[in-house]
Amino acid sequence: MGSVDTGRWAPMHTWPAWGRWLILAATCALLASGFWLIVLGGLWRVLGLVALAMGIPLSIHAGRAMHRERSRTVDRRYAREFMPAMLIYMLAMLYVWPLQKTMEPGVLKVAAALLPVLPIAWLIIASIRYVLGHDELERRQHLEALAIGVAIVSVASMVFGFLAAAKLIVVDASLALLLVYPALSIAYGVTHCVLVCRNRAE
Numbered sequence: 001m002g003s004v005d006t007g008r009w010a011p012m013h014t015w016p017a018w019g020r021w022l023i024l025a026a027t028c029a030l031l032a033s034g035f036w037l038i039v040l041g042g043l044w045r046v047l048g049l050v051a052l053a054m055g056i057p058l059s060i061h062a063g064r065a066m067h068r069e070r071s072r073t074v075d076r077r078y079a080r081e082f083m084p085a086m087l088i089y090m091l092a093m094l095y096v097w098p099l100q101k102t103m104e105p106g107v108l109k110v111a112a113a114l115l116p117v118l119p120i121a122w123l124i125i126a127s128i129r130y131v132l133g134h135d136e137l138e139r140r141q142h143l144e145a146l147a148i149g150v151a152i153v154s155v156a157s158m159v160f161g162f163l164a165a166a167k168l169i170v171v172d173a174s175l176a177l178l179l180v181y182p183a184l185s186i187a188y189g190v191t192h193c194v195l196v197c198r199n200r201a202e
Contacts, residue, residue: 012065020065027062030055031189035182041175046094052182053086056189063193074133081126089119120181141195149188153180 012023034051037044057079061071092115100112131142157176164171 011070012061013068013070015065020062023058024062024066027055027059031059031186035179035186038179038182039175046090049086049090049093052185053083053090056185057082059189059193063196074130077133078126078130081129082123085119085122085126088122089116092116092119137199141192141199145188145192145195148191149184152187152191153183156183 012020015023030051034048034055037048037051040048060075060079064071064075096112096115100109103109103112131139134142157180160169160171160176163169
């Protein structure tokens with residue numbers, strides 16, 4: 001997809017247009033499939049988490065490449081912080097969180113149930129550091145994307161809530177709560193890409 005230079009792949013921002021569009025499409029497909037696999041539940045949820053863990057950092061580099069820009073230090077730092085946090089989250093969900101189902105109520109059960117929150121908090125801190133690492137214009141774009149993403153997820157939550165209250169659909173409350181953060185991340189990411197493209201076109 002890229003030319004080889006001294007034994008390594010050429011930087012993504014130097015790829016031809018078709019290559020950059022291809023990696024962007026693959027990234028979007030990875031994010032969409034990850035979200036869908038999480039919805040399916042069971043072991044599919046693990047694959048979905050893996051897809052999101054790979055897709056979100058890749059989307060940062062792909063977004064930069066689309067504008068022929070090299071990934072900056074703040075981008076690479078965020079990717080480095082994101083991947084291990086997601087790995088810890090997956091390990092906690094696979095091997096620790098299920099243990100709480102057979103535990104008696106108490107401190108250990110609470111600790112096992114809440115352990116996955118720690119890597120998610122790590123991710124949120126990394127996201128804040130990522131936004132603060134940009135200049136004023138880019139910070140504004142991030143905040144606008146976050147506001148629009150929150151509005152989209154809020155409306156979607158209300159729609160599903162009313163449909164569930166009317167007994168038209170059945171919604172698993174625990175799954176719905178677990179999907180809030182991934183849904184916000186995807187809505188924010190897509191909106192941010194749209195805002196950046198719009199501002200560059202002006």
